[in-house]
Amino acid sequence: MSTEDAVIDLDTPRDESVGPTGSRGRRTARPWLVAGLVAAFAAGTVLGGWGVDRSREARARQERDATVTLVAIPAGVDSGGVNSGGRARIEGSLAVVNAGPSPITLRSVRAESPTVLIQDLGRTRLIRPGGTGWIGVVALFQCGDAVGPEPLSMRFSVQTADGQVREARYPVALVGSVWLDRLSGMCEPR
Structure with a gap:
């Protein structure tokens, strides 16, 4: 090689x-x-x-x-009266605070117990985050029947920012509210 x-x-x-x-x-x-x-x-x-x-x-x-987070309290009384069947009718307002992070549209409010019926007047309300909306409601109470000391569970139909309709619940205390103050004067025998 x-x-x-x-x-x-x-x-x-x-x-x-x-x-x-x-x-x-x-x-x-x-x-x-x-x-x-x-x-x-x-x-x-x-x-x-x-x-x-x-x-x-x-x-x-x-x-x-x-997310839906609400706080609600009876806020005012517009008018009221008692019918012949012994049922007191109060038209007033419910203050609803949006404690959630997004705006909501409150569509309806309803609560029912054996002695109380509360429902909205059919108007929707847009409530911004951290804001308060006053919702007109009708509350019917049976005179002579005591309202229980426990809060009344209210159902709210709410449209959230994503366009979905959701139900939220919040316990509303009636004892000590302006509604019961008015009711006590309306249901007294005359």
């Missing part, structure tokens, strides 16, 4: 006429292909992270818009 055959110069292209060298020829990746793959991976990572972040924000916004 001559010394020329034993030395391989890597800077010169291989002469194909010499024949195979015993191992298969390797192809090296072109630099632009590697750069393209790295760029695609980086873009995918950035877009994936952005998409996950947006998904979390949307989920949090959806949960926030679906």
